[in-house]
Every structure is written in structure tokens, then in C-alpha cells.
Amino acid sequence: MVKQLPVAEEPDDGSGPRAGRRQGVRYLQNEAAPRAARMVLGNALRLCREAVGLSSGEAATLLGGSPSKVSRIESGTTSPKERDLLKFFAMYQIANLEEQENLRELAAAAHRPAWWQPYAGVTPKYVQAVVSFEDMANRIRSFEPLYLHGLLQTPEYARAMIARAPGSPSRHEELARFRTERYERFLAASDKQLLCIVHEGSLTHPVGSAAVMHSQLEHLINLTFHPRIQLRFSPQYDYRVHVELGSATIFDFAGRLPTISFAEGYDGGLVIEDEQMVDRRVKAFDALAANSLEPHAMRRRLKAMLTTNRY
Structure with a gap:
């Protein structure tokens, strides 16, 4: 079931002035999820x-x-x-x-049936919720300290990640197709912006093979020139860089919905709607972005990782 986690606010019996406010935090796994x-x-x-x-x-x-x-x-x-x-x-x-x-x-x-409906048998409900947020959002901000955000992954990196999950080769192949269509739909949506902070630590966790990681670094370098994808690089050994934020993706909806934050876990994820909790994450994200390397410096760092044969 959907687990409702408590937030710091006074009790509400469903009849007072606070009734109907957005839920604070919902932990989703594979149950009915918001779209x-x-x-x-x-x-x-x-x-x-x-x-x-x-x-x-x-x-x-x-x-x-x-x-x-x-x-x-x-x-x-x-x-x-x-x-x-x-x-x-x-x-x-x-x-x-x-x-x-x-x-x-x-x-x-x-x-209306969602585009990912044909993949409903292989994608958890919480992933479907996240993809629906991506479809509706005009801006996506993300920080992932362990592995790269899905919209930054090369097909080879994505397939190597998917292969780690339980399931048959046919299920993995279907998930790979789902990931490809998700990326293609983002690219086709000219009104969307993606701002990702790439933590250096996420690139120290090898995925697939040295060739896969080498190709992934080259892909990130190319993405630093993309007009709708803004990248920042968070160095691992920089005292100004504070990563306590942890995994966080922030969805902005141009006023159609209040801003939502999502944090993915091992087998589920937190959908955070409480205004104060979201605001704290937005401020922490913006502070982290301000102290991270901008695209030109990020390119230099990634090229150095390539030339030193790190992978």
C-alpha cells in the first residue's frame, strides 16, 4: 500500500481549515500511484x-x-x-x-491512456508516476549521487544498469525500449528544460565495462552543449560542495501544479508535496548547483578523466 509518512504539522481531522492540503510525503512502490x-x-x-x-x-x-x-x-x-x-x-x-x-x-x-501503458507490465507504478511528472513538467532539476539520471544515460549504460535488475532477458529488453522512448519523448518536447548536477562519485561507480563508461563520458561532454540540458559537475573532493540533499528530482509545472520533489530508493520512491519540504530541497539544490562546476569547467574535468585512461 501507499505509505503516508508524517510531516511536522498540527493534526487534521478532515473538517478543519487545513483539510485537503497536499499530502506531505508518499512512499510509493508498486501500488496505485498518482499521475x-x-x-x-x-x-x-x-x-x-x-x-x-x-x-x-x-x-x-x-x-x-x-x-x-x-x-x-x-x-x-x-x-x-x-x-x-x-x-x-x-x-x-x-x-x-x-x-x-x-x-x-x-x-x-x-x-487518456498514457504512452507508457504498453510497458505497464515491466515498469513499477512509482516509475510510471515519475514519467508522468516528466511529461507534464516544463523544468526538471535533478541530483543523483550514485548513478546517472536516466535522461543522461547512453543506451549501453542504461542496458548495463537494467541487466543488474531481476527478470528475464525479454523483460530487460522491454525496459530498454521503454528507457529509449522516454528519452526520445523528452528530446521531442521543445518546451522542456533539464538541469542535472552530475556528482563525480556517480562516475566512480563503473557500469557495464570500461568501454561503456568511456562512451558515457563522451556523451556527457556532448550534452554540455545541448540547448535544453544544463549540466553542472559536483567534484568529489571540494569542501564547498555539500551533498546532504541526496537523491532528489524537482519537477516544476508552470503553475499547473505546485512543485513536486521525488527521491528514488532501491525499490520505491518518495513523492514529496509538502511546501516547506519541497522548498528546503529547492534551496539545497540551488546552493549545490551554485557551488558546482559550470559546463566549460565540467568539460575539462571529463576530458581529463578520459585522457588519464580512468576507464
Whole structure:
């Protein structure tokens, strides 16, 4: 099940003024997970509910369902059916036809099959949630201290990583195709920006073979010239570089959703929506980026790693 981790805030019984605020932290593994398109709809409905002064508990009573149903809709775990959407219009006094149509369009997008649906059998639900965030975000900021972010990996590096996971060769091949399509879709989306801080330590963990790592370093050098990918290099032996942030990917949605942070673990990941927790991670990321090497200095460091035959 989805594990709700506590955050430092006063208790809420579902009927007070804090009811319906974004969840603090959700630890996802392979259960029903939020999707960005559903979250956009859920966030819009939450704002409508708050505008008329209803708690999530009161909304659930009027809807004729449980409080958990409203929570699942607002969190993006599920999306409302047409009959529920009509009830929301009445409950939240949404009489404006343009506003109703906008919510209907959001609901249609939330119900639309995702591009990764054919890979649902081989990708954990939390990975599907992350990819939905990537699809919806206009900017992605990431720091991975152990291994390279998926959007920076060469196909050979990705295949070597995938081969470490349990499963059959056919499953690994399907995952490799999924990874390739994920990267191609990012490249095709001209409105997206990716800012990655590459920690030197992630390049000291060899993946695949020396040839794979050599090709990966060359790929990173080339990416430092990419117009929509901004890279920074975090040296391993620099006292100014503080990496306590740990694994963190920050998704910005151009106002369609509040900023979300995600931290991947060994077999799951934390989706962090609490505003204060996200803000702390954003500030730590920005501080780390400011103290990391810019692209020209990063290129010099990577080329030095190549010429010294490190791999």
C-alpha cells in the first residue's frame, strides 16, 4: 500500500481549515500511484472546493462517497467519472460553462491512456508516476549521487544498469525500449528544460565495462552543449560542495501544479508535496548547483578523466 509518512504539522481531522492540503510525503512502490494529468485535475478541484469553504469530509458527504475517495481524486491517484464531475460542478458552484469545459478537458486528459501503458507490465507504478511528472513538467532539476539520471544515460549504460535488475532477458529488453522512448519523448518536447548536477562519485561507480563508461563520458561532454540540458559537475573532493540533499528530482509545472520533489530508493520512491519540504530541497539544490562546476569547467574535468585512461 501507499505509505503516508508524517510531516511536522498540527493534526487534521478532515473538517478543519487545513483539510485537503497536499499530502506531505508518499512512499510509493508498486501500488496505485498518482499521475500528473490526474494531479492537475485534482488540484483544480481542490481549489474549487476551498473556494466555497468546504472541507474534504463535507465534500465527501455531499458526493455520497468516503473521504478517501475525495482524497484519491485530489491527490491524482484516481480521476472522477462523468457523473462525479457533474456533482462537483453543483457542490462547488461551478456554473461558468468555460470553467466546466476546462475541467472536462482535464478529466479527458486524466482518463487518456498514457504512452507508457504498453510497458505497464515491466515498469513499477512509482516509475510510471515519475514519467508522468516528466511529461507534464516544463523544468526538471535533478541530483543523483550514485548513478546517472536516466535522461543522461547512453543506451549501453542504461542496458548495463537494467541487466543488474531481476527478470528475464525479454523483460530487460522491454525496459530498454521503454528507457529509449522516454528519452526520445523528452528530446521531442521543445518546451522542456533539464538541469542535472552530475556528482563525480556517480562516475566512480563503473557500469557495464570500461568501454561503456568511456562512451558515457563522451556523451556527457556532448550534452554540455545541448540547448535544453544544463549540466553542472559536483567534484568529489571540494569542501564547498555539500551533498546532504541526496537523491532528489524537482519537477516544476508552470503553475499547473505546485512543485513536486521525488527521491528514488532501491525499490520505491518518495513523492514529496509538502511546501516547506519541497522548498528546503529547492534551496539545497540551488546552493549545490551554485557551488558546482559550470559546463566549460565540467568539460575539462571529463576530458581529463578520459585522457588519464580512468576507464
